[in-house]
Amino acid sequence: MIAAQRRGLILDYLRKKGAGSIVEIADSIGTSGSSTRRDLDFLAKDGSVIRSRGGAVFNDKHGTIYEPPRHVGAKTSLIQKAAIGRAARQLLKPSQSVIFDSSSTVLEVARAAAEAGLQITACTNDIGTGQVLSTAAEMQVVVLGGTLRPNSMTLVGEPGVSFLERLHVDLALMGIHSLAGARLSETSIEVAAMKRRMIDCAARVIVLADSSKFTLPAFCDVCGLEFVDVIISDSGLDERSMSMIRDAGVELIIA
Numbered sequence: 001m002i003a004a005q006r007r008g009l010i011l012d013y014l015r016k017k018g019a020g021s022i023v024e025i026a027d028s029i030g031t032s033g034s035s036t037r038r039d040l041d042f043l044a045k046d047g048s049v050i051r052s053r054g055g056a057v058f059n060d061k062h063g064t065i066y067e068p069p070r071h072v073g074a075k076t077s078l079i080q081k082a083a084i085g086r087a088a089r090q091l092l093k094p095s096q097s098v099i100f101d102s103s104s105t106v107l108e109v110a111r112a113a114a115e116a117g118l119q120i121t122a123c124t125n126d127i128g129t130g131q132v133l134s135t136a137a138e139m140q141v142v143v144l145g146g147t148l149r150p151n152s153m154t155l156v157g158e159p160g161v162s163f164l165e166r167l168h169v170d171l172a173l174m175g176i177h178s179l180a181g182a183r184l185s186e187t188s189i190e191v192a193a194m195k196r197r198m199i200d201c202a203a204r205v206i207v208l209a210d211s212s213k214f215t216l217p218a219f220c221d222v223c224g225l226e227f228v229d230v231i232i233s234d235s236g237l238d239e240r241s242m243s244m245i246r247d248a249g250v251e252l253i254i255a
Contacts, residue, residue, distance in 0.1 A: 088206060
């Protein structure tokens with residue numbers, strides 16, 4: 001098991017349990033105590049967890065600009081993201097134009113769409129997603145352009161933002177950092193601005209968000225739920241969040 005995968009599993013465990021000893025965590029994810037100790041030290045430096053004597057506590061009071069390391073975040077909630085991705089793939093039809101936002105969950109849809117060989121026009125602001133989509137000869141792939149965020153595959157800013165102003169797409173598949181308080185919010189002003197443009201140019205907006213996204217707001221608002229048509233989440237979503245979505249008149253799909 002690679003380090004990023006171990007650390008993703010540790011975050012999943014601590015998010016669910018709240019806290020755990022090195023022995024408990026190691027037993028749960030099937031790795032050694034020494035590897036778990038090093039992984040906890042790494043996650044503590046990043047602020048994802050708080051180290052305690054012989055273990056760690058999940059840090060549920062992150063700052064609003066907090067993001068887990070990209071390679072770790074991509075390995076968290078893997079089962080949920082894969083299920084959400086499969087559900088979203090079923091909403092794609094041939095001859096559509098589709099935005100694939102920069103998101104590890106949206107990447108799962110891109111993989112499924114590429115494997116199916118869907119004949120669509122796909123637009124993305126993510127270098128990794130563009131590479132996956134390019135493996136399908138039947139697809140036309142448009143990479144929006146912009147400046148690469150540090151330690152990321154995400155393109156933000158110009159010329160991507162201006163290019164989006166001239167597009168009219170059938171679907172936008174959106175990832176989001178937070179859906180707390182019936183608001184979509186992000187850790188970066190630049191990322192929020194790009195997502196806002198994507199939403200504005202789409203006839204239908206589908207947000208892919210696992211159940212961990214409904215707790216704390218992030219730094220910058222993107223929009224309210226009234227701009228969203230469908231939310232796809234997982235079976236861990238609580239009743240309060242489900243009611244919030246339905247009260248806003250948004251279709252909810254549980255994968």
